[in-house]
Amino acid sequence: MDYSTIHSTGSTPGNTSERGLSLQTDITRIAGTHWNLQGYWRGRLTNTSQPHENTMQDYLDRTYIMQLYYDNPDSSWVAGFGRLYLPWATGLDTLDGGYVGRRVARGMTAGVFLGSTPDVTSWHYSPHEQMGGSFVNFEGGSYDAFHYTSTTGVGVNMLKWMLDRPFLFAENEVSYKRYVSVYNTLIADAPQGMTTDGVRPGNGISRSYLTVHLQPQRRISFDIYHNYIRDIPTTPTQMISTGLVDKLLYQGLSFGVRVEPIRHFQVYSTLGRSDKTGDSRKTLNQMYGVTWTEIGHSGFRADMHYSKFDSPYAQGDYKILTISRNVFDRMQWSTQIGEQNLISSWTANIGRSLFFDTSFDTNLTRHMYVQTGYTISRGTQLNYDQLYFSLGYRFDALRQQH
Secondary structure: OOEEEEEEOOOOOOOEEEEEEEEEEOOOOOHHHHHHEEEEEEEEEEEEOOOOOOOHHHHHHHEEEEEEEEOOOOOEEEEEEEEEEOOOOOOOOOOOEEEEEEEEOOOOOEEEEEEEEEOOOOOOOOEEEEEEEEEEEEEEEOOOOOOOEEEEEEEEEEEEEEEEEEEEEEEEEEEEEOOOEEEEEEEOOOOOOOOOOOOOOOOOOEEEEEEEEEEEEEEEEEEEEEEEEEEOOOHHHHHHHHOOOOOOOHOOOEEEEEEEEEEEEEEEEEEEEOOOOOOOOOEEEEEEEEEEEOOOOOEEEEEEEEEEEEEOOEEEEEEEEOOOOEEEOOOOEEEEEEEEEEOOOOOOOOEEEEEEEEEEEEEEEOOOEEEEEEEEEEEEEEEEEEEEEEEEEEOOOOOOOO
C-alpha cells in the first residue's frame, strides 16, 4: 500500500493525492495442482484539483501482467488466462484473455488465443480493440548448447468486434551457448480502415524487429538491432516521456557494444540512424555510458550515461547519474540525478528539466518491507517535490518442500 501527494506550480498548478495498492505474485503448484499464478498488478485512486484527465499513473497502472496458467509436464495440454503475453510469440500485444494449446508431437505445440489488447504502450493501441488467432510452435535443443524456437500463426485485430486487420506473424530465435543469439519477430497485415493520417497503407509488413547478440569472450559483446514500423502510432502521447515507447520512436539500423577493459568497469554505447518512409530527413540516435560495479571496496555502484534522440515525434537528450549501495544485508540505497531536454509536438511538458531522486528499500522482517524516498524536479513547464513512503507485507500462501 502507498500514499503520495504532489504539489505542482508553473503551467500546471494544483495538488494531487494518490492512494495505491500493488500485488506481486509468484505462486506455483496451487493446492498441489499444476496451476500457477504469476505477475504484478498496481492500482491507484487519485484526487486532484486540476481538470479531470488521465494521469501518467493511470496509464502506467494498465501495463501490468497477471496470469493464471496451467503447465503439467505429464500432460499434452497447456493454458493461460488473465493479462498476459502469448508465451510463444511475445512480439504480439498484451492480451486480456487467454490461450489454449496442445503438445501434438515432441517439440511441437499448437493452439489458439483470444482477448482484448489493453497495453497503452503498443503501436496500434485502441480501447475497443480485440485480437485472436492460432499458432504452431517448434522448439528444440538446449540452452547449454544449440537451441531454437520458431512460431508462426494467423490472427485478426478487431475494433468493437468488427474486422480491422487480418495478419500473419512469425517469431524465431536461435542461440548457441553465450556466443551468439538471433531473434526476430515480424507481422504482416492487411488494414481494412484508415490510419490516423487518413491513409490506407495497404497490405505488407507492418512491424519487424531483429536483434543479433555476439559475445566472443566474457568481457566484450556486440549487438545489432533493426526496427521497422510502417504506420503512425496510436499510443497515448503522455507515454512518450516514460521511455516505455522508445522502441516506437526509433526505426532503422543500430549497433551496440559493451566492453569491460578492467574488472568491475564497463563502457557501452549504441549508435543508430532512423530512416522511415515519409520522413523529411534521416535522424541519428546515440547513447554513451559507463558502469562501475564496485568502486574500490566500498560497495558503491555507479552508472552514468548520455543519450541523444532525434525522431519525427520527439527530439532531445538526457544525462543521468545513478549511485547505489547495499547497506547491511536488508537495505538498499539508490540516488539518481539528471537533466532532460525535450522538444515534441506530442506533449506540452517540453523544455529543460532537472531531477533528483533518492530512495531506501529495506526488509523489516522476513515478510515485511518498507520503501521511502524523495523526488524533486525543476523544469521549464513543471516543478514538483514528492516524498513517498510504502509499507508492504509479503507472505507465502502455500509452501511445499520437494
